[in-house]
Amino acid sequence: MLKKLLLLVILSGFTLSAQDYFVQKYKPFTAEIPSPETFLGYAIGEHHTRHDLIVAYLEKLAELSDRASIEEYGRTHEGRKLVMLTVTSPKNLNNLNNLREAHLAFTDPKQKVSNYNEVPIFINLAYNVHGNEPSSSEAALLTAYSLVASQNPEILKYLDNAVIFIDPTINPDGRDRHTQWVNTYQGSPEVADPQDAEHNEYWPMGRTNHYWFDLNRDWLLAINPESRGKLKWYHQWYPNVVTDFHEMGTQSTYFFEPMKTNASFDPIMPKENYEDLNTLFGNEFAKSLDSIGSLYFTKEVFDGTYPGYGSSYPDLQGGLGLLFEQASSRGHRQTTAFGEITFAFTIRNQYVSGLTTVKTAVDNKDIMRKYQQDFFKSALTNATKNKVKGYLFGDTHDQNRTKAFIDKLLLHKVEVYRSGNRFAVPTQQPQYRMVQTMFETYEKYRDSVYYDASAWSVANFYNMKYRPVNNLDLGEKISTTQELIKLEPVSKSSYAYIMDWDDYNAPAALYYLQQKGIIASSAAKPFSVRVNKDNKSFNYGAVLIPVSLQKVDGTSIHQMITEAQEKFNVPFYAVNSGLSDNGIDLGSGNISPIKQPKAVMLIGNGVRSYEAGEVWHLLDTRVHMPITKVPMRNFNKLNLDKYTSLVMVSGQYNFTKNQIEKIKQWTEKGNTLVTIGSASKWAIDKKIVQEELIAKEKDSTQIAVRKPYVDARENIGKESIGGVILKVDLDITHPLSYGYRDNQLPVYKNNSVWLAPSKNPYATVAKYAEDPHIDGFITKKNMAEHIMNSASLIVSKVGKGRAVLFADNPNFRGSWYGTNRLFLNALFLGDKINVPSQD
Ligand SMILES: [Zn+2]
Numbered sequence: 001m002l003k004k005l006l007l008l009v010i011l012s013g014f015t016l017s018a019q020d021y022f023v024q025k026y027k028p029f030t031a032e033i034p035s036p037e038t039f040l041g042y043a044i045g046e047h048h049t050r051h052d053l054i055v056a057y058l059e060k061l062a063e064l065s066d067r068a069s070i071e072e073y074g075r076t077h078e079g080r081k082l083v084m085l086t087v088t089s090p091k092n093l094n095n096l097n098n099l100r101e102a103h104l105a106f107t108d109p110k111q112k113v114s115n116y117n118e119v120p121i122f123i124n125l126a127y128n129v130h131g132n133e134p135s136s137s138e139a140a141l142l143t144a145y146s147l148v149a150s151q152n153p154e155i156l157k158y159l160d161n162a163v164i165f166i167d168p169t170i171n172p173d174g175r176d177r178h179t180q181w182v183n184t185y186q187g188s189p190e191v192a193d194p195q196d197a198e199h200n201e202y203w204p205m206g207r208t209n210h211y212w213f214d215l216n217r218d219w220l221l222a223i224n225p226e227s228r229g230k231l232k233w234y235h236q237w238y239p240n241v242v243t244d245f246h247e248m249g250t251q252s253t254y255f256f257e258p259m260k261t262n263a264s265f266d267p268i269m270p271k272e273n274y275e276d277l278n279t280l281f282g283n284e285f286a287k288s289l290d291s292i293g294s295l296y297f298t299k300e301v302f303d304g305t306y307p308g309y310g311s312s313y314p315d316l317q318g319g320l321g322l323l324f325e326q327a328s329s330r331g332h333r334q335t336t337a338f339g340e341i342t343f344a345f346t347i348r349n350q351y352v353s354g355l356t357t358v359k360t361a362v363d364n365k366d367i368m369r370k371y372q373q374d375f376f377k378s379a380l381t382n383a384t385k386n387k388v389k390g391y392l393f394g395d396t397h398d399q400n401r402t403k404a405f406i407d408k409l410l411l412h413k414v415e416v417y418r419s420g421n422r423f424a425v426p427t428q429q430p431q432y433r434m435v436q437t438m439f440e441t442y443e444k445y446r447d448s449v450y451y452d453a454s455a456w457s458v459a460n461f462y463n464m465k466y467r468p469v470n471n472l473d474l475g476e477k478i479s480t481t482q483e484l485i486k487l488e489p490v491s492k493s494s495y496a497y498i499m500d501w502d503d504y505n506a507p508a509a510l511y512y513l514q515q516k517g518i519i520a521s522s523a524a525k526p527f528s529v530r531v532n533k534d535n536k537s538f539n540y541g542a543v544l545i546p547v548s549l550q551k552v553d554g555t556s557i558h559q560m561i562t563e564a565q566e567k568f569n570v571p572f573y574a575v576n577s578g579l580s581d582n583g584i585d586l587g588s589g590n591i592s593p594i595k596q597p598k599a600v601m602l603i604g605n606g607v608r609s610y611e612a613g614e615v616w617h618l619l620d621t622r623v624h625m626p627i628t629k630v631p632m633r634n635f636n637k638l639n640l641d642k643y644t645s646l647v648m649v650s651g652q653y654n655f656t657k658n659q660i661e662k663i664k665q666w667t668e669k670g671n672t673l674v675t676i677g678s679a680s681k682w683a684i685d686k687k688i689v690q691e692e693l694i695a696k697e698k699d700s701t702q703i704a705v706r707k708p709y710v711d712a713r714e715n716i717g718k719e720s721i722g723g724v725i726l727k728v729d730l731d732i733t734h735p736l737s738y739g740y741r742d743n744q745l746p747v748y749k750n751n752s753v754w755l756a757p758s759k760n761p762y763a764t765v766a767k768y769a770e771d772p773h774i775d776g777f778i779t780k781k782n783m784a785e786h787i788m789n790s791a792s793l794i795v796s797k798v799g800k801g802r803a804v805l806f807a808d809n810p811n812f813r814g815s816w817y818g819t820n821r822l823f824l825n826a827l828f829l830g831d832k833i834n835v836p837s838q839d
Pocket of ligand 1: 130133245246247
């Protein structure tokens with residue numbers, strides 16, 4: 001790096017230090033504030049900087065300077081700090097609470113304020129959401145240094161007119177995974193050869209967080225602590241401009257907004273956002289990048305249709321989200337078709353764009369503020385025009401799933417009201433656009449090739465039965481979910497306890513008890529018994545815990561049951577007789593013991609890390625049940641007999657015949673193979689199961705068709721399924737469906753795995769419904785030829801065992817609370833499926 005700079009110095013004929021390569025425009029700098037180079041002991045770009053050092057540097061700035069303060073807004077799964085450095089003039093910093101109040105007045109449609117130019121503009125410079133796109137966090141250090149230490153009049157003007165929030169690393173766990181990799185393999189001299197290990201990370205790579213989630217999809221879904229902390233911060237400050245820095249393929253240049261046009265016909269964000277503001281900022285980015293000779297492009301790619309990106313969520317909060325994509329050096333130096341790209345070069349482009357964002361926001365303070373004010377005012381006027389006055393929802397059988405959905409609404413500051421077990425969300429509220437995002441569904445699009453999902457009506461993710469209403473009786477406003485579930489203490493029984501299997505947390509409560517050695521059974525048929533003085537009916541899958549079968553005394557059992565109820569908020573009922581009022585009795589042959597599941601999942605090269613991470617996350621954070629993750633390279637050593645279930649998510653499984661036979665023989669012994677997406681296709685292709693895929697239709701035309709080359713991407717792309725919500729018809733009597741009371745269930749499809757319904761009439765658990773479209777883009781061809789003929793979930797007998805084949809991912813992005821149960825049933829109740837065969 002230094003050598004390269006020296007060369008640059010000789011070529012350009014003046015002296016330029018490593019530091020000056022980035023920041024010389026903003027000289028002079030206060031000597032009391034250490035530069036990143038001084039603090040770290042190496043020049044920016046020479047190594048990748050660990051997250052703890054990034055935090056330490058920002059803490060140092062806050063300690064030394066009266067322009068900066070720092071706060072922690074959360075911790076990652078791995079315990080790393082999520083921090084926000086606030087930088088502004090000392091005068092503004094001392095007056096921050098008042099400034100915040102003055103700023104928030106513009107987000108409140110009830111307040112009539114017009115001092116647009118008097119309040120500093122609020123800017124959130126956010127960096128490095130994808131851990132292995134590392135240039136921007138290094139730019140964050142240089143940006144923080146420039147703002148804190150420069151005495152240049154340009155910077156002083158920014159500080160007087162803006163409050164700048166620097167979030168240096170949105171995804172520290174992923175960043176450190178990548179940092180460790182590239183620093184480990186860095187050569188001296190550096191190796192620019194793209195085939196070097198430094199430029200080729202190993203699975204699961206650093207893009208994602210601890211559970212391999214893409215945090216740049218999580219802003220809307222808010223599953224991970226990184227996004228939850230950020231959203232809580234966000235709704236305290238409502239920044240006017242938010243940056244989102246990324247890297248793309250090495251053989252590219254630089255991208256900034258405007259993006260490709262939003263794919264929805266009528267996007268819910270105001271058109272001024274992308275027509276006026278993006279152009280205004282884009283022109284300034286062009287000028288700055290021109291001045292340092294960097295190439296770039298706009299508009300061609302990256303649509304912001306999905307509202308859960310870091311660059312689209314702010315657009316739904318009256319701000320301007322800005323996406324930047326830098327060609328990646330993936331390592332410190334790499335050979336490209338254009339020559340060589342260095343880490344320092346990528347950092348400089350991000351640095352320049354960051355400070356240009358500040359400059360443009362400051363220069364257009366009044367426009368940005370008025371825009372945000374109009375945004376929230378228009379939310380109310382748009383809502384007035386809507387016939388729908390609100391949405392009603394709630395599921396009395398599953399309070400924890402309902403609670404999780406309400407938690408999501410509240411996190412986005414959507415107003416929720418309660419009347420008994422019914423919840424209401426009015427459309428008439430400042431967050432009307434979030435209400436639309438959560439509940440409205442679409443089927444008309446201007447475009448057909450998406451960068452991501454085309455469906456995100458979150459209510460459907462949660463299988464919330466909801467309905468729009470034209471007049472609304474609100475009830476009492478709720479501000480927290482903490483007291484939402486109130487359960488009666490479980491009374492003591494000397495006979496048995498019963499838990500419904502309907503609640504989202506029931507598997508977690510069951511696993512908790514199983515771990516303590518409690519023997520529990522599952523009911524294959526409904527029944528009703530006396531609970532206290534009332535008659536209570538229980539659904540398919542109710543869990544029975546008979547007192548006499550346990551190894552511990554009645555008092556201990558009662559205590560454990562009480563703990564399980566308190567910990568997971570799932571009701572347990574004490575019963576004193578085995579004779580039912582209706583349906584099967586408690587000693588029936590239709591009630592059988594549930595084995596404690598022991599699950600193993602294959603991971604590693606070829607396996608789709610997102611799907612594997614979703615399984616891991618579900619079991620860890622919601623069921624509190626361990627799953628053993630075995631890298632594919634260790635498959636030959638794996639003793640499968642220790643497990644009851646093997647999970648294979650989508651991926652490339654290049655197994656030998658013997659390895660396939662190993663899986664098949666283990667399944668035949670009575671175990672459960674659970675496959676998702678392309679792994680289901682694999683199980684059929686490799687004949688582990690006797691099932692079929694919907695055959696690809698033969699091309700009926702014999703004459704070769706010619707089409708313009710330029711349309712190829714569009715034509716081919718539209719037949720792939722970016723993400724669509726479909727309705728299935730569920731057999732609620734099947735063990736895989738225990739816990740569901742309604743046979744209509746939304747599922748998420750984002751692949752082209754088309755399972756033929758099983759020939760066994762009892763084995764197609766979920767088939768797409770007659771009229772399956774709920775939300776999102778799908779071609780008529782896909783609908784007619786594939787969806788209408790195929791199944792979403794089937795079970796197939798394999799010797800004494802079975803394979804559970806999911807065509808669709810039941811755990812998508814950790815937010816499909818509605819379909820998680822199907823997957824968990826496969827683990828907990830797999831051996832209850834004794835598929836009766838026809839022959
Ligand atoms: Zn990215």
